Amino acid sequence: MNLFLQTLIGGLLAGVMYSLVAIGFVLIYKASGVFNYAQGAILLFGALSFVTLTEHGAPFWLALPITGAAIIVASILIERLVLRPLINRDPLTLFMATLGLSFVIYGLVQLFFGSDVHMLDLGIDDVPLAIGGISVSQFDLVASGAAVTLVLVLSIAFSKTRMGISLRAVANDTLAAQSIGIQLPHIWRIVWSVAGLVSLVAGLLWGARQGVQYSLSLIALKALPVLIIGGFSSVGGAIVAGLLVGATESLADIYIGPLVNGSVSTWFAYILSVGFLLVRPTGLFGDRAIERV
Template sequence: MAFFIETLVGGLLAGVMYSLVAIGFVLIYKASGVFNFAQGSMVLFAALTFVTLREAEWGFVPALLVTLAVVVAGAVAIERFVLRALVAQSDLTLFMATLGLSFVIEGLAQILMGASVHELDLGVDDLPIEFGPVLVSRFDLVAAATAGTLVVGLSLFFNFTRTGISLRAIADDPLAAQSIGIRLQRLWRIVWGVAGVVALVAGLLWGARQGVQFSLTLVVLKALPVLVVGGFTSIAGAIVGGLLIGATESLAEIYVGDLLGGSVSTWFAYVVALGFLLVRPAGLFGERAIERV
């Protein structure tokens, strides 16, 4: 029983990390209807910028502040010079634009900072902590606490600030929001800036866990099942979806993997997502599309 609980807790903590990446997608999709496939490249660029500055013997805080400024400025520039010019285009055009952006950002990162694998040390040892008979990774606890703090902060921002309430109004009805004087372009810049902050936190945590390398962009693929399960328009859905995917993936790796004689972690989450698409396409918290004929 202790081993089951240990596996479940480990999966839940990993799920919080998945949720952190998924929230970056939700923020932009909820405010502008754009599925930002470049979010993974933003995660990589943030982590690579930070670790490059640290290797140049910058202090932790100065490196963090400069990386934050670079990532937020880059995210705002993407909205201003790329997405705004395509605002009236189809969803497929916008998706292809962000897909192209992901390769541009990766190429720029490689030109400026090289393609070597970097070790990122955040000063948190990955040692087990005992909770009775259950062992939990210290790094996973710190990462989950960091991600959870960010999630709580975003929830408070969206629910109790004027800007956050305006963003929710835009998500519910953009035309009505414009009719009462809400400036969409200004708020879209804010959303992209916040998505840059989320990319920075995700990049640091994932980079510390698996090293800063170009495969870090593939973390977006882990976010897709989370979005399908939780819904593309809900921060709460991203959290719940991440916890479900993390827990089921961890348990399946131990119990289903033994039955099949191999690892299932690379594909099991997508099986869960496929099941949700068949039963509840909008996800647990997503908004169902209503078509009037």
């Protein structure tokens, strides 16, 4: 029983950080209706910018706001140079634009930061803590606590503030939102900036765990099953689905892995998401498409 509980708790803690990555996708999808393929590249850019500043002697309290400002500037440039010319275009066109954008960011990151692996120390010791007879990683607890705090702040901001109400209006009906004076480019700039800052936090947490390297951008792909299961347009769905994915893949690795003589955590979440696509294509909390006939 202790093994089950320890595995379950570890999976739930990892699932919180999966949710954090997925929320960046959800915010942009709600605002523009497009799956942002460049989210992983932005995550990598943020983590590499931060770790490069710290390696050159910048303290944490200075490196973090500088990197955050760089993310915001990059988001404004993306809105002005990539998204604004494509307003009211087909969602597939926007997706292809983000696909091309991701390769541009990867190229610039390699040009300015190189391709070496960087170790990132956030000052959080990865030591086991005994809680009720169950061993839990101190790093996982602190990282999950930070992720939960950020998720709560975002949930309140997007449900109670004027900007959050405007975002919901754009998500529900873009043309109607524009007709009452909501500036779509302004919303896009804010959403891309917030999604970029969320990616920065996710990149720092995951980078501290496995090093800041190009494979870090693949963490964003782990958000895809979370999005499919929770629904592309639901922040709450991203949280619930992240917990579900984290818990099930950890348990599957322990109980199914020995049966197939290998780890299943790398692909189990995708099998789970395929099952949801067959049974509930819109996800647990996704908006169902309404067709007029």
